[in-house]
Amino acid sequence: MAGTIDREMGLDAVDDLEQLPILGRLHEWVITVDHKRLGLMYITGGLFFFLVAGLQAATIRLQLAVPNSGIVPPQVFNRLLTMHGTAMVFLVGMPILTGLFNYLVPLMIGARDLAFPRLNAFGFWLWFFGALLLYFSYIGGDGLYGAGSAPDVGWFAYAPLTELPFSRGNSTDYWILSILLTTVGSTATAANIVSSVFCMRCEGMTLTKMPVLVWLATVVSFMILVALPPLSAAQVMLLLDRFLGAHFFDTQAGGSAVLWQHFFWIFGHPEVYILVIPAFAFASEIIPVFSRKVIFGYSVMVAASCAIGFISMSVWAHHMFSVGMTPAGNSFFAASSMLVGVPTGIKIFNWLGTMWRGKLRFKVPMLFSIAFLFQFLVAGLTGIMLAVAPFDWQLTDTYFVVAHFHYVLVGAIVFMIFAAIYYWFPKATGRMLSERLGRWHFWLFVIGFHLTFDTEHFAGMQGMPRRIYTYQPGRGLETLNFVASIGALVQGIAVLIFVINVVRSLRSGEPAGDDPWDAWTLEWSTTSPPPEYNFATLPVVRSRRPLWDLKHPDDPDWRYE
Amino acid sequence: MPVEGNPDNPIEAPAPTPWPMLMALGLTLVFAGLVTNVAVTLVGGVLFISGAVGWFGEVLPVEHREPLRVEAAPAAIVPATIGVDYLHVGELGNRAILPLEIYSYSAGIKGGIAGGIAMAGLAVLQSVVVHHSLWYTANVLAATVLANLANASTATLSSFIPEAFVVALIIHASASILVGLLYGVMLPMFPRYPAFWAAIVAPLLWTGLLWSSLSVINPVLDARIEWRWFILCQIAFGAVAGFVVNQTERVTTMQHLPFAVRTGIEAPGLGGDREGQN
Numbered sequence: 001m002a003g004t005i006d007r008e009m010g011l012d013a014v015d016d017l018e019q020l021p022i023l024g025r026l027h028e029w030v031i032t033v034d035h036k037r038l039g040l041m042y043i044t045g046g047l048f049f050f051l052v053a054g055l056q057a058a059t060i061r062l063q064l065a066v067p068n069s070g071i072v073p074p075q076v077f078n079r080l081l082t083m084h085g086t087a088m089v090f091l092v093g094m095p096i097l098t099g100l101f102n103y104l105v106p107l108m109i110g111a112r113d114l115a116f117p118r119l120n121a122f123g124f125w126l127w128f129f130g131a132l133l134l135y136f137s138y139i140g141g142d143g144l145y146g147a148g149s150a151p152d153v154g155w156f157a158y159a160p161l162t163e164l165p166f167s168r169g170n171s172t173d174y175w176i177l178s179i180l181l182t183t184v185g186s187t188a189t190a191a192n193i194v195s196s197v198f199c200m201r202c203e204g205m206t207l208t209k210m211p212v213l214v215w216l217a218t219v220v221s222f223m224i225l226v227a228l229p230p231l232s233a234a235q236v237m238l239l240l241d242r243f244l245g246a247h248f249f250d251t252q253a254g255g256s257a258v259l260w261q262h263f264f265w266i267f268g269h270p271e272v273y274i275l276v277i278p279a280f281a282f283a284s285e286i287i288p289v290f291s292r293k294v295i296f297g298y299s300v301m302v303a304a305s306c307a308i309g310f311i312s313m314s315v316w317a318h319h320m321f322s323v324g325m326t327p328a329g330n331s332f333f334a335a336s337s338m339l340v341g342v343p344t345g346i347k348i349f350n351w352l353g354t355m356w357r358g359k360l361r362f363k364v365p366m367l368f369s370i371a372f373l374f375q376f377l378v379a380g381l382t383g384i385m386l387a388v389a390p391f392d393w394q395l396t397d398t399y400f401v402v403a404h405f406h407y408v409l410v411g412a413i414v415f416m417i418f419a420a421i422y423y424w425f426p427k428a429t430g431r432m433l434s435e436r437l438g439r440w441h442f443w444l445f446v447i448g449f450h451l452t453f454d455t456e457h458f459a460g461m462q463g464m465p466r467r468i469y470t471y472q473p474g475r476g477l478e479t480l481n482f483v484a485s486i487g488a489l490v491q492g493i494a495v496l497i498f499v500i501n502v503v504r505s506l507r508s509g510e511p512a513g514d515d516p517w518d519a520w521t522l523e524w525s526t527t528s529p530p531p532e533y534n535f536a537t538l539p540v541v542r543s544r545r546p547l548w549d550l551k552h553p554d555d556p557d558w559r560y561e
Numbered sequence: 562m563p564v565e566g567n568p569d570n571p572i573e574a575p576a577p578t579p580w581p582m583l584m585a586l587g588l589t590l591v592f593a594g595l596v597t598n599v600a601v602t603l604v605g606g607v608l609f610i611s612g613a614v615g616w617f618g619e620v621l622p623v624e625h626r627e628p629l630r631v632e633a634a635p636a637a638i639v640p641a642t643i644g645v646d647y648l649h650v651g652e653l654g655n656r657a658i659l660p661l662e663i664y665s666y667s668a669g670i671k672g673g674i675a676g677g678i679a680m681a682g683l684a685v686l687q688s689v690v691v692h693h694s695l696w697y698t699a700n701v702l703a704a705t706v707l708a709n710l711a712n713a714s715t716a717t718l719s720s721f722i723p724e725a726f727v728v729a730l731i732i733h734a735s736a737s738i739l740v741g742l743l744y745g746v747m748l749p750m751f752p753r754y755p756a757f758w759a760a761i762v763a764p765l766l767w768t769g770l771l772w773s774s775l776s777v778i779n780p781v782l783d784a785r786i787e788w789r790w791f792i793l794c795q796i797a798f799g800a801v802a803g804f805v806v807n808q809t810e811r812v813t814t815m816q817h818l819p820f821a822v823r824t825g826i827e828a829p830g831l832g833g834d835r836e837g838q839n
Contacts, residue, residue, distance in 0.1 A: 031577040117575045118616060125585030133593055170596040177592040185585075243595070390779065514635045527635040533572040536631050550638040 033117035034532055035106050038124045040428060042099025043421075045128060046092050051495070052135075053087035056080045058492055061452070065485035067473040077469035078152035079171075083134075085155030086175065088409065089271065090182050091131045096417050097278040098127075098189050101217045103428065105193055107523035107530060108211050110202025110539040115195035123188035130181030137174035151175035154467065156268065157238075159249035159260035164242050173242060176235045183228045190224035193217055202522075204541040209561070211521050211544065212295060215302045216281035219309045220274050226313065227270035234263035258323055265316035273312040276408060277305060279376075279416035280347060283369050286423050287351050289519045290366035291358030294557070297350045298544065304343035304350075311340045321392045330389040337387035344380055348373060363517075364438035368419035371446055375411030379404060382457070397467075400460025403453045410449060418445070418498070425502075426516045430528045431509030437501040444494035451487025455480045520545035571628035578619050584612025661814060664745045668809035673741015676802030677733060680794045687790040694719035699729040701785045706732070711781050718785075737798070744802050749811065759803025764795035 029037060060080055063071045072080065102120065106113055114120050137150045151171040153162050162172050197218045201210070238260070240246035247253035249260050288295045295301060317325060317333040325333075351373055360366065382404040386392050395401065418441070425433050459480040464471060471477050515524040525547055526535055543549055543557035590605025619625050688697040692715070700718040703725035704710035710718070710725060744763075748755045768791060775783040815823045 028577070030582060031579045033575050033577055033581070112572070112574065118578060118581050118619065121578075122581035122585055122616075125582045126588065129585055129589035133589055136593075173596045177595065181589055181592060184588075239595075385774065388774075391774070515638070525635065525638065527632070531629070531632050533574055533629050533631070536572070536634055547638060551641045553640050 033113075033121045035102050035114045035117065035120060036428070036530060036532075036534075038120050039099045039101075039103030041124055042095045042102060042127070045131065046094075046096035046099060049087050049091035049131065050096075051499070053084050053092055054492065054495060056084040056087070058488055060084065061485040061488035063469060064471075064481050066482065067471050067478055069470055072469070074469045075152055078154075078467075079150040081467060082151045082154055082175070086134065086151070086179070087131075089155060089275070090179055091134070093275045093409070093413060094182070094186055095127055097220075097275065097413075098186060100282070100417075100420055100424070101193060101220075101278065102189065104424065104523060105196060105214055105217050106200070107526070107534055108214050108521055109197060109200060109205060110522050110535060110541065111196060111200040112534050112538070114192045115200055116192050119188050120192050123185040123192070126185035126188070127182045130178045130185065133181065134174060134178035137171050137178075156264055157260075158264075159234075159238055159241070160251060160255070160257055162238060162242075162260075163249055173239070176239055176242075180232055180235050183232055186224055187228050190221035190228075193221040194225070197221075202539050202541060208299070209541060209544050212284035212298065212301055212305075213281040213521075216277050216284070216305050219305050220277045220281075223270050223274050223277075223309050223312070227267050227274065230263050231267035234260055234267075237263075258320070261320050261323065262316070265319045266313075269316040269319060270309075270312045272405075272408060273308055275413050276376075277308065279372065279413045280305065282416045282420040282423070283351060283372060285521065286365045286369050286419055287354050289517055290361045290363060290369070291355045292361070293354055293358040294545065295350070296353030296356075297346075300346060301350050304346045307343040308340060308347075311336060311343070315340060315387075318387055318392070321389045322396045334387050334389050338384055341380060341384050348377060348380075363422075364433070364435060364442055365419045365423040365517075367439070367442045368415050368422065371442070372412055372415040372419065375407055375415065375449070379407035379411055382407065395460060397465055398460035399456045399464045399466055402466045403456035403460060406453045406456070411453065415445075415449075418442075421502075423517070424523075425505070426512030427523055427528050427530070429506060429509070430512055431505050432512045432516060433505045433509060434501050437497055437504070441494050441497045441501060444490055444497065448487045448490030448492075448494055451490060452484045453487070455484045455487070459484065515547070518551075520548045522546055525550075571630055573626040574629050576619070576625040576627040578616070578625070580612045580615035580619060582612075583608055584616060587612050662811040663749050663814055664806055664809050665812055666742060666745060668806050669742040669745020670738055671741070671809075672744055672802035672804075672806035673738040675805045676741060676744075676798035676800075677737025679801040680737070680798040681733060683790070683794045683797050687787065687794070691787060691790070692719050696721050696726065700725045701782070702732055703728040704785070705779070705782060711779075737802075740798070741802050741806070744799075745806050748803065748806055755807060756800070756803055759806075760796055760800035764792065764799040768792050768795050 029041065032038065059072060060077070063069050063077060102114070135150075139149075149169060149171050151157070151174060153167060153172055153175065157172065157175055161167065197210070197214060207215075237246070237248040241248055241250060241255075247255040249255045249257070251257045284295055284301060315333060315337045317323075317329060318337040321330060321333070382400070386395065386401065386404060422433055422438055425431070459477055460466075462476050462480065464475075464477050464481075471481070512528050514526065514528050516528075517524070522535075522539055522541070523530070525539065539546065543561050545557045549556040549558060587605045587607070587609030591602050591609060592605075594600070594602025594605055684698040685695060688694055688699070691697075697715075697719050700710060700713075700720075700722060703722075704713070704718075707725060707728060710722075744759060748759060751758045768788070771791075772788060775786070
């Protein structure tokens with residue numbers, strides 16, 4: 001970090017962080033309240049758990065590569081499945097996206113920090129310790145030293161199956177407690193981003209001049225504030241059931257068997273959008289820069305995002321068609337689910353409109369963004385199919401659903417996380433990631449992704465149920481599963497190349513300069529990496545592309561906005 | 562957008578602090594104690610309270626801030642030496658805000674109504690030719706929402722059922738108008754041969770989607786549909802709706818104009834060159 005710090009000794013005795021011993025540097029990171037450092041800590045932590053959860057996914061695919069495989073026993077398989085899903089949502093998706101917003105939002109709105117820097121640090125550490133607590137369950141789930149006892153209840157932890165009589169030991173408690181902690185952390189960050197966006201924008205940055213990413217960060221933060229409390233409430237209820245003998249989900253004592261599902265999916269479906277809207281945000285910043293055009297339909301883009309955020313709150317029960325709701329309930333949730341497709345479709349048209357007749361530069365961030373567009377379109381189409389209740393009745397709990405949501409979570413979100421890291425890595429570190437390794441990473445990841453998840457659609461339609469640890473031969477599933485597992489291996493190799501690229505570029509990457517992509521938003525106007533105070537003088541903006549105005553004084557944007 | 566700094570004037574920022582981390586650790590241990598040992602909860606509680614007290618001390622009565630030395634300013638952003646020559650659409654140079662012209666919404670509605678009538682005519686013709694009844698096709702359409710008709714016999718479906726007729730009329734009218742609107746919006750987007758897209762490609766795509774999925778979604782209905790007639794009806798709709806929309810005069814989009822002008826607010830200087838405004 002470039003910021004030099006005076007502490008207790010006055011400005012003349014400046015500590016250069018680079019010269020501190022390693023423990024001293026670690027201490028500086030532990031006590032930091034700087035939004036950029038906290039953002040990088042979120043991203044690094046998220047990438048670490050991405051590797052861990054990725055290894056778990058690889059083990060799952062290894063087990064499923066051939067029928068009647070016995071590489072892992074059933075309960076271990078369930079634990080792998082639970083920890084993979086939980087980690088990917090709460091320890092990978094949420095922290096990386098939170099971290100990127102943490103890093104970028106103050107820079108993009110021309111502020112020196114988030115509104116509540118200490119709350120920001122508190123949120124990060126809650127997430128971090130919550131994550132450690134979840135993985136501590138591997139040693140503590142069956143009692144303090146009962147090894148190998150991580151939660152095995154799925155990332156959805158359906159009650160009443162997670163009630164004490166059906167889920168003995170403490171592994172489920174670990175799941176509840178750790179997720180409670182991480183969600184409190186996310187809520188703190190969301191409150192911080194909302195406050196910062198509304199109170200700390202630089203002069204001239206009206207709401208209509210904010211970058212699309214900042215708008216979407218605000219939408220996501222509002223969604224977090226609304227969607228996460230129901231999950232926390234349900235978790236507290238389940239804890240009360242398990243520890244104090246309450247009966248919220250105990251059907252024999254008058255509790256409800258589907259109450260957990262309602263609470264969980266009231267959180268769970270918006271959560272998908274909480275994860276995917278940041279992907280939209282990154283696409284909305286990257287595609288215009290690499291198309292050399294203004295974003296097509298800025299106001300429609302923002303309105304569509306707000307609409308997605310709003311409608312996504314009313315679609316949760318499409319995860320529950322097979323529960324047996326009333327026809328009116330099925331119809332309402334089917335219709336509202338399909339309705340989300342409208343603003344989402346608008347956004348895809350707008351990204352295509354941005355690219356259309358632009359001068360495209362096919363750098364790695366743009367490659368990932370283009371793949372995202374195609375894959376997210378397919379994910380949306382299979383989503384519409386699953387929103388049709390009769391279709392869902394036949395394919396729910398099959399690998400078709402697994403393939404669909406991995407198209408969203410990997411094909412859209414992970415692809416755009418990679419795009420964002422390639423795009424903003426130079427700003428955060430001052431060095432470029434290798435373009436050559438990046439292309440290897442991209443192509444292998446695309447090939448691996450499609451090998452795995454395209455085939456899983458067909459496995460699902462062939463009738464392969466999800467969450468099973470093995471299957472019998474002779475049902476037409478062998479080839480599909482083998483190809484899917486090969487795809488997972490290819491994805492793993494791609495991620496390995498990415499890790500090598502990051503480590504190599506951190507040490508000896510090409511110096512980036514302040515504005516390596518010839519971009520237009522405020523973060524590129526400061527040094528790479530930015531100083532601790534972000535801007536020596538707070539900027540004043542007159543359009544949505546302040547750097548364009550500086551670079552093209554003869555043709556500035558503010559004439560047209 | 563000035564970004565130059567003043568090295569002689571340090572910037573203050575919130576001082577680094579361990580208290581939030583300690584408070585988070587304390588809260589985690591409070592939780593962890595529930596599944597390990599009560600002593601862990603007690604230690605966590607002490608850490609949590611210490612962290613909270615320390616944190617309050619950081620911000621009350623005055624927030625603890627520290628000065629940061631201002632470093633060398635980033636390199637100045639220089640104007641581009643080459644002109645902007647990316648796009649040549651419309652009057653706005655590199656900012657191609659497209660489309661420049663669209664059909665009015667009423668054109669889409671008119672197209673939808675005309676297409677719907679043409680489609681209904683063909684559907685009735687099919688009903689008469691194949692089933693010797695005026696009502697068969699309407700009843701099959703109504704069966705998509707009327708569960709009691711889903712498994713009805715051909716004889717029942719060939720008879721006049723007032724309830725089914727009203728339902729079919731509502732479905733057909735609303736779908737025709739909505740698809741007509743879609744045509745009105747989308748046709749200007751196609752650079753060439755809009756008639757081809759409207760009359761052939763769109764109906765075939767839509768029919769293909771329905772054909773491939775209906776056997777899964779609603780197999781009973783799927784068995785009742787004669788797909789060749791279905792395609793003919795769709796093409797008839799597309800051709801007529803596309804023709805009506807295409808005959809309408811296009812209007813210039815107003816998206817280049819300021820919001821106030823679009824909403825008709827009359828005030829001096831709104832529509833003019835804004836170069837002079839800062």
